[in-house]
Amino acid sequence: MLILEGHGLTKNFGGLTAVHKVDFEIQEGEIFGLIGPNGAGKTTLLNLINGIFPITQGEMFFLGQRLNGLKPHQITRLGIGRAFQIVRAFEGMTVKENVLVGSLFGTKKRKDIGTGMKETEKILDFVGLGPKKDYMIPEITIADRKRLELARALVMDPKLLLLDEVMAGLNTREVEDLMEMIFKVNRQGVTILVIEHVMKAVMGISHRIMVLHYGRKIALGSPKEIAENEEVIKCYLGERFVRKEAERKGHSRAK
């Protein structure tokens, strides 16, 4: 079943076209990757999905409901959660309070603070932030902030989770932890749309990948197809990546 579909999505900023006639469909339950060079319009596309920017042209549907013209908070309550690229935690609040906001306002159900708190603690334990729940935001590390972003999105009980470069700035071990966690969320039935520069991660977790270049879709397919797609290599991946990838594969084969 289709969970999210976009038809001919276009976004103009003044004279600049950030996203140009992009079509895509995301199946329920899949992990859908979105890659492309900087300024390709990936984050803009995400902003169109959750309504931060109004759509200039085209249509978008979530589980059959038209999203055009809805405000971000309405879209969130339909079941689309989002973790931001640059961590946008509320700085003057504790870790717990940050997640609590999502729990209180992010779902259709109206909850009292006690219930919200319980859910919050559950989610914090899930992402491994339980011991740090009373820390203020400036006191936790970047990796923890990424986890916090994830927790804030998860607590809203989303059907579709948008992850915007949550891996950026993490080391290999942390990336692997986070990949594991994303798989776990996905197994619980949450569809995930992920934007990522860390190729290893995006190649490793996505079922399908879409490549954007200057606002246009240039490829869509399985990770393997993408990695071999010549246009993608020309515009995005580059020779060294292919070489390195080959070396890595050769190495693991040898092992």
Add this chain to the structure above:
Amino acid sequence: MVKVSRKGWLLIGGGFCLFLLLAPFLLRGYWIRLLTNMFMFGILAESVNIIAGYCGYLALGNMLFFGLGAYIVAVLMTKFAFSFALALIIAGLGASLFSAIVGLPILRLKGQYFIMATMALMELLRAITNNIPITGGGQGITLPIFPGGAAAANFFFYYFMFGLMVFAILCTFYISKSRLGYAFRAIRFDEDAASVMGINPTPYKTIAWAISAFFTGLTGGTYAYWMSYIDPGEAYQIMPSIKMYLMMVLGGRGTVLGPITGAFFIEFISELVWGKFLELHFLILGLILVLVVIFTPKGFMDLLRRGLSFSKLMAGVKENRV
């Protein structure tokens, strides 16, 4: 290093409250008026705190609701013979309603644009007040004197302002612990992120401003009756607005008791300076403000929380220095 335990704070606070409750029986007229004045600024700082401290919208022209409340009470009492109580309630609600109406377009503005819009709104209201006959224009309005002599008036306004302040504190306390409070703070720190987390900012911002306007309007109305004369220049002033921010920031932005502490501190210090230095009071008050801002940029509440010590003070200075 001065550090007081939680119990100590409760004792100090309780004692102070008891003192305030009994003060009219212990003190002479001037001190009662001074305290009443402190309460007034306490309420004003607290109401600014709701919109600016919690919700992050720096409504520098918040005194516009003060003027509005004062004029509603004045006009209703003199021209339509309303009782004070009724007029005051209308003033509070009127200020709230007005904030909601103008809030819809203005609360969309961000940062300095919002600051400026509220200031312009205050100027606009002043200009309108000057030009409509029912307010007496630039001549001002004189209100009936509170019946029953000096002592009765002192008692009445003292306890009235005190009650209003306690009401404002309780209200802020409730907000800080409720859904509203979380929504306000989320909006303050990142409005886009808040809306992605399911908060519709518009109604929450409007509510915050309406609550703030409600208290400011009530204070203005009480002030008009208390002073028994107002004119537009007195009712709509920029300087008290700035002073309210000073109080809020010194006490602690976004804390329940901070603005009240700040208000008490500033009013008390200015009173001392005023009384002692006839020719130099601006200079000395200015110096004190400058030093306080340099040494406690995060407010007293923060300082008390971290404990008062010289090295902490210096660390605060170092942090903000270029």
Add this chain to the structure above:
Amino acid sequence: MLGQVLVNGLLQGGFYACIGVSFSIVFGIMKIINLAQGTQVILGAYITYAASHLLGLDPFFTLPLSIIGLFILGYMIQKYLINLVAKGGLIITSLLTFGLNLILINIALLIWKADFRGTNPWYMGMSFEVAGVTIPYVRLLIFVIAILFTIVLELFFRKTETGNSIRATALNPKAAQLMGIDIGKTYCLTFAISSALGGAMGTLFILAKPISPFTGGDFLIILFSVAILGGLGSIPGALLAGIVLGMVESFSTMFFGIAFQNVVLNLVFILILIFLPTGFMGKRFYG
């Protein structure tokens, strides 16, 4: 009649623009609402007053004195006071200038008392007529000087290396530091320039209106309006905004009477804010 109203608005607007620029650069570059700016203008005016009375100089020739005097004062203020809290954010720095304002007022009060001071050179009040429009010499000169200062300042910011370093610091203080730009010094310089411009405006102001130590507070609304309308830190924007404000003031007096001048002015201002919230040229500065 219409021509006269137009000229009146334009002449007043030039002054508003320049005074707005002095406030706007500090606001735009350092994110400081300088609440003492009005009083700094008045201090400039006092320098002119003192110089023209003690030395018998023509007020216009005292311009260098007020500029230099206020430049030094501004530099000191930034270096020894504001830089101490410069990283504290908009509210903190603004509150500091609030305290500073009180101090400056009191100092002026101690030196010059509460008396009204004014200058009255021989050409005061003289005017000439062009096509039925009366143009006073003094106001024209004020206008020309104000515009000239504005243009020179804009060129300074765009063309000189120091100007660019100031803009760079505004855009990204950390990067500027990494380029070897001394932020503290740059801030001092910026504040000093703003202060000096304010001082120059004081010289021009005392030619139009007498001053007392408390006159400075009257500028606050105009300073804010011009800076915000023009787009923070944008000099051409402030120029345009000042002239627009002057025009609105002049025309509203003609059409609605002067009593409604403030009603119209503030209404127009709020509407512009709502429908044009980045100001006239706000975007140009930030790219």
Add this chain to the structure above:
Amino acid sequence: MKKRKSFFWTRGTIIFSCCLILISFPTFVNSQEAKVRIGAAVSMTGRLAKEGSLVKKGYETWTEWVNGRGGINVGGKLHKVEMIYYDDKADATTSAKLTEKLITEDKVNLILGPYSSGIAAATSAIGEKYGYVTIAPVANGDFVYERGFKYLFSVLSMATQDLVPVAELAVKQIPKPKTFAAVVLDHVFTLPAIDGVKKKSLESGLQEVYYGKFPVNTSDFSGILTTIKGKDPDLLYFGGFFPDAVSFYRQAKELNVNAKLYTTTGTAGHPDWLSVMKKDGEYVLAQVPWHQDMPYKGPFFTSASFNDFWKKKYGEEADYFSACGFVSGILMQLAIEKAGSLDQTKIRDVLRAIDVETFFGKFKFDEKGKNIAHRMGIIQVQSGKQVLIDPPQPGAKILYPAPSWKER
């Protein structure tokens, strides 16, 4: 290097806290001698700082003078006068607070009022509450006295009467003026005077061609002046604060707006007018509550001898603000001496019944506390002097019509 710096800061903090403790110490008043304590909250800072400090100078001079004579005779015993001043910042809230402080904290015997009407409206309510006699030296807005207060007395006649003599004078001139324009600051301080003269002018058959109120902080009058120029009025009435009047007349000259007679509310009688306006201030009329050429005689001074006394003391002509302050003191002194007591009710009753002439003019109060015996003088600036032209003086004549700006 680092150490020394922190030492500096430590010392700074200690000194700072010492200062705080010092200023928070109460002042102890030595109350051995029999004294009359008089309190005054005046504006020493803020918009009315100049006027307020002149009134204060009047109070101070009176105190010194009366103490020089041994003090006030209360029931046969001489009491020295002690004055307590506070600065009300021209702000009603502060003024009210300070008045309450004077009454309850400093326990003064009498209160001399603040400078302006708006503030007096707030403070007189407090004097009334405590049953304290308040003498208001300059606050003469009519509305202040319409509230039925029993302890409040105005030194001056009411503000609506301020400029009435100007209209009376003008219609007597030849060629007779036909039209007038009135421009007034929208403020309690200036509205009544201009409205009063406007009413009188209309009654005298003059025609109003322009009436405009301008808001506080207006610095550009060219819009109004352009309109007025088109109407070409014979008389120009202007009401505003000092800076307003200066920029108004400067711009009138710039735009060449001429009238036969120019008027201001008080400003042209202000001591700073001559130094700021120089020859551009010529021919302008203003009301003055007092002038040294007035013909009044009193128990201690005549109008002229008061000016001599002042000149000897300060080397400058006495200004009317100080005179207002001084005469308030004298009035108080007369009332106390006659009452023979410091009892507020007795003093009030004496003031109620008083009918006396002083160097300042006559005093006779109606039941509302308005001085109905006082009449404003009118001055015109002539050759760098503020010359009294009404009440009529020998050798002083109104210069009419004023020459146009270009002919001067």
Add this chain to the structure above:
Amino acid sequence: MDTSSLLRIQNLHAGYGDVPVLWDIFLKVDRRKIIGLLGGNGAGKTTLLNVISGIISPMKGRVHFLEEDITFSNPTRRVQMGITQIPEGRLLFYGLTVKQNLRLGAFTRKDKASLEKGLDAIFQLFPRLAERKDQLAGTLSGGEQQMCAIGRGLMSRPKLLLIDELSWGLAPLVVDHIMVALKKVYEEMELSMILVEQDVQLGLEFSHRAYVLETGRIVKEGRSEDIIKDPDIRKSYLGI
């Protein structure tokens, strides 16, 4: 002379406020050498660069540059001496043009006359920038911005170039391009570099020597080709 050390850090402790982030750092940079500074997030790499640039003053320890003690010198002085940082996230002056950005890079240089020559050299190195020299820096693509940042850093004629997270947010292809250009810079201009990288493989391929930081301490140092073969490193950083 050519082999003597350029930068020497001894026993350095540093942090923000009262909280230390770096402990006991010893680090040496020789002339004409590229040093890799590797490690996970929060390891203190950026803090160390900021100490070298003078933005953070150390709590303990000494920093010498060209045999001069610069422990407490301000950033301006250090730029004049030849230490320039290309910061993480580029931090261009987005409201200024490319050319103005580059000129500001030479802010501390006294010989303004040869400035134009320097500009030409940068434009030769990155022809893309020459095409866009009058465009606002904010309108450049990510790769072009990184080029502009490098160009701006080179304009001060550094002796030691500190590069923080070169590959941050860039497509793999663009990283390749920039690496090539950087190699050219290294070969043509006589300078040393400290390269901070998340992408450990990239960092090691490109450097002569490398230091590996973990939670504020140096846990490994040595020649890059040795480190890349280190099994611990391969396991925890290269995922092989």
